[in-house]
Amino acid sequence: MDLFMTIESNTSASPAEATASCWSCGTMRAVHYCSSCGKVQPPRPVDYFTFFGLPRKLNLDTALLEREFYELSRKLHPDLSARADKREQDWSLEQSSLLNDAYRTLKDAIKRTEYLLRLEGVELEEQSKAATEKARAAGEIKKQVVPPDLLEEVFELNTQLEELRAQKKLGEDDPALIEEIGTQKLELEQKYESLSGELKKYWDEWDRLPDDAAEESRRKVRDKMVDLLNRRSYIRNLVWDVNEVLES
Amino acid sequence: MSTDRIVGIDLGTTNSLVAFMQGDSPVVIPGEDGLNLVPSVVALDERDQIIVGSAARKYLIETPERSVYSIKRLMGRGLEDVQEELQLFPFRLARDLQAGEVLRITLGNKTFTPPEIAAFILRQLKRNAERFFNAPVTKAVITVPAYFNDAQRQATKDAGRIAGLEVLRLVNEPTAASLAYGLDKKQNGIVAVYDLGGGTFDISILKLHDGIFEVIATNGDTHLGGDDIDNLLIRIAIDDVRGDANLDISRNSEAVATIRKAVIEAKIALSSQSATELDIELPQGKRYQREITREQFEQLIQPIIDRTVGPCKQALKDAGLKPQQIDEVVLVGGSTRIPKVRALVEELFQRKPHTDLNPDEVVALGAAVQANILGGGSEATENMLLLDVTPLSLGIEVAGGVTDKIILRNSTIPASATQYYTTQIDGQANVAIHVLQGERELAKDCRSLARFDLKGIPPMTAGMPRIEVKFLIDANGILHVSAREQRSGKESEIEVQPSYGLTDDQVESMILDSFDYAEEDFRQRQVIEARNEADTILAALEKGKKSPAWGQLTSDEKKKIAKFEKALFQVKAEGDHAAIRKAIDVLNQGTMRLAELMMDTAVSTALKGKNMDETDMGERSETGHPVARADFE
Numbered sequence: 094m095d096l097f098m099t100i101e102s103n104t105s106a107s108p109a110e111a112t113a114s115c116w117s118c119g120t121m122r123a124v125h126y127c128s129s130c131g132k133v134q135p136p137r138p139v140d141y142f143t144f145f146g147l148p149r150k151l152n153l154d155t156a157l158l159e160r161e162f163y164e165l166s167r168k169l170h171p172d173l174s175a176r177a178d179k180r181e182q183d184w185s186l187e188q189s190s191l192l193n194d195a196y197r198t199l200k201d202a203i204k205r206t207e208y209l210l211r212l213e214g215v216e217l218e219e220q221s222k223a224a225t226e227k228a229r230a231a232g233e234i235k236k237q238v239v240p241p242d243l244l245e246e247v248f249e250l251n252t253q254l255e256e257l258r259a260q261k262k263l264g265e266d267d268p269a270l271i272e273e274i275g276t277q278k279l280e281l282e283q284k285y286e287s288l289s290g291e292l293k294k295y296w297d298e299w300d301r302l303p304d305d306a307a308e309e310s311r312r313k314v315r316d317k318m319v320d321l322l323n324r325r326s327y328i329r330n331l332v333w334d335v336n337e338v339l340e341s
Numbered sequence: 342m343s344t345d346r347i348v349g350i351d352l353g354t355t356n357s358l359v360a361f362m363q364g365d366s367p368v369v370i371p372g373e374d375g376l377n378l379v380p381s382v383v384a385l386d387e388r389d390q391i392i393v394g395s396a397a398r399k400y401l402i403e404t405p406e407r408s409v410y411s412i413k414r415l416m417g418r419g420l421e422d423v424q425e426e427l428q429l430f431p432f433r434l435a436r437d438l439q440a441g442e443v444l445r446i447t448l449g450n451k452t453f454t455p456p457e458i459a460a461f462i463l464r465q466l467k468r469n470a471e472r473f474f475n476a477p478v479t480k481a482v483i484t485v486p487a488y489f490n491d492a493q494r495q496a497t498k499d500a501g502r503i504a505g506l507e508v509l510r511l512v513n514e515p516t517a518a519s520l521a522y523g524l525d526k527k528q529n530g531i532v533a534v535y536d537l538g539g540g541t542f543d544i545s546i547l548k549l550h551d552g553i554f555e556v557i558a559t560n561g562d563t564h565l566g567g568d569d570i571d572n573l574l575i576r577i578a579i580d581d582v583r584g585d586a587n588l589d590i591s592r593n594s595e596a597v598a599t600i601r602k603a604v605i606e607a608k609i610a611l612s613s614q615s616a617t618e619l620d621i622e623l624p625q626g627k628r629y630q631r632e633i634t635r636e637q638f639e640q641l642i643q644p645i646i647d648r649t650v651g652p653c654k655q656a657l658k659d660a661g662l663k664p665q666q667i668d669e670v671v672l673v674g675g676s677t678r679i680p681k682v683r684a685l686v687e688e689l690f691q692r693k694p695h696t697d698l699n700p701d702e703v704v705a706l707g708a709a710v711q712a713n714i715l716g717g718g719s720e721a722t723e724n725m726l727l728l729d730v731t732p733l734s735l736g737i738e739v740a741g742g743v744t745d746k747i748i749l750r751n752s753t754i755p756a757s758a759t760q761y762y763t764t765q766i767d768g769q770a771n772v773a774i775h776v777l778q779g780e781r782e783l784a785k786d787c788r789s790l791a792r793f794d795l796k797g798i799p800p801m802t803a804g805m806p807r808i809e810v811k812f813l814i815d816a817n818g819i820l821h822v823s824a825r826e827q828r829s830g831k832e833s834e835i836e837v838q839p840s841y842g843l844t845d846d847q848v849e850s851m852i853l854d855s856f857d858y859a860e861e862d863f864r865q866r867q868v869i870e871a872r873n874e875a876d877t878i879l880a881a882l883e884k885g886k887k888s889p890a891w892g893q894l895t896s897d898e899k900k901k902i903a904k905f906e907k908a909l910f911q912v913k914a915e916g917d918h919a920a921i922r923k924a925i926d927v928l929n930q931g932t933m934r935l936a937e938l939m940m941d942t943a944v945s946t947a948l949k950g951k952n953m954d955e956t957d958m959g960e961r962s963e964t965g966h967p968v969a970r971a972d973f974e
Contacts, residue, residue, distance in 0.1 A: 170728070172711075173726075186813070186815060187813075190756055190757040190813055190814075191757070193753040193756050194756060194758075197752060197756075
């Protein structure tokens, strides 16, 4: 198989033109579909927030989003243009896949955060496919950077896990060790839960930034969110490792 | 175009059906034998003619090597996948089959691919519909198990094409069933559809909301169904016979087929009786008799039906729901008639399942509803919309033999993902992509979907090209790939090597081959057309009888016309198109003078200054005299 490299994508973010007119009946302000004649409009390469007519803010009314999703589904789904010509059918297909992708991303708190960061040009460590591929090609597991505030815990826990693995191999699991590891896991899980509260704080910070805020202030908030997401994924992976050893 | 009816088809492992929306509700179209179910059995008779359905069943026992059942189990599969199937089912692979080739099985001395066999069944359903409507049927919605992968879906679409049907949509079976249920109930809520058919198991969890049927999660097993229960019982019977009568009948295909028929009857009987008897005639004049109680049966099949629990629990987990949050459980598939299965479902979901709908027909009825929606909808379906999902994650093989998932399972479809590729070597003109379906980490544990070769990349230094590849899963759950090199703006040519499917060329040639078997279709079309012509002339005659010209005929002429009219009605009911056309000609001749008289009346009326539109004759004269028109072909 040919080798190839992937480059992380940056979804183009041109804002929708407010004055597009319907190709079929000419009505102005036809966005995804013409409000006058209902015909599906040719898709435009907009980002997910723009697609839903939303500002790039992180707090979002998911109930409202769901209603909008159903509303747009009823207008854009390919089933409804099954009798139209190929061109319209293709537009339907593209528009509804964009709709579904956008909804799926914005509906979920973490995905929404990651998406916004990507739009802002941030390459998340977890998403760094290039790094992952390099590691895999070299036959290694990608080394995730340990969040500094967890350094001590992680070191201790990893040592314990090594010990337990060795014990299990000999069939001599020490119940005290298992209990201790269990307690650590619980602490980690609690830390994990508390992260969503912390994330909400950063969301509010981000949303408070004015549209013309300086790059410096934006970067500050972004960095905090990136840091949180990294910690979050690190803890999640660690808990998986613990479960793997405990259940083996 | 209003006669362009779209039908809904359930192409089942054991039975197939065709249905359409009649006014407010969907209705199954019966076959010539008056039955709604067409057994998915295909056989080659003594004259090498293809027989489908109930009529083909006897060949399973008489000449098993010239017949096939449960062909759905082979659709979209490769040689390596079907090794297990080959142990348990009497599929005979073509002897010259190579690895990597599409499967071919033998019927007598002919070989067919699974889509071609399925096409015979579809053609039979198409004929049944055309006979019912007395008009051509060329468009259909066909259902597939929700857990079918891309290759299996493509194979089903290919079968449709070979049968002369434009497949407007593939609908997942549990989703189709929910449409039939939702149309009936019109209630919002969370519904779980438990579909245990002849060969496949699906569990889907949907949110019904103001006419929107949104699938939240789906899971299943495409190797699990009533067939497995049958095979277990067959094995036990064969073992019994080996022990008791010291006879090994496992290689005697007729004996095995006879046992299969008997155990299926017993299985069905035990759904309503607490005990039944197997009484089978064996070769060498021996007999196999055995009583089997429901209790024994339930013990035997427990491990098989237990296999449905895992997928159900996974689906609930993916949906983020607990069993108590499910409002209704709908049962689909003949195997859900088994009391033990119902008990298992009741325990899993903590509620009694909904059993009002006919589990054999509900999928076809739902397909008919979807067909109606695609055809523009009607009052009954005007607010209905299906939002389905892809059941398996889509991934790309990356360095290290690992799968990189780009579209996750249970993503609402249509769904897409965009990846960017570049080259490693200066001037590299091709990039190869291996696409997979499945949840596992390693590519080798996932299902190979296809290899795509991006060709014609403009020569640049390594790392310069930026090729945007778009993966799109359409509303049928089938993958489409397009690519563009961004710096040059050039559309990349994509060559697809489906891992288990037919190429377009192969399908085209099969469509041509299928015309041999379309003789039957053609004959039927001629009958339909002749009947239509007959209807036209008979209707015109009715009008003629009400016109003043009628009074001018002699009683002799009237008697003759009546005789010819009666004769035409008679042959019209029979199936001989040549006889129908002959009777049309005879009636034509007989009404020649009537036509002339009607023409004269019209002319003289016109000359009297009356407006043509004001007379009875007005409209007819614009289109020519229908009675005389039959002369001009």
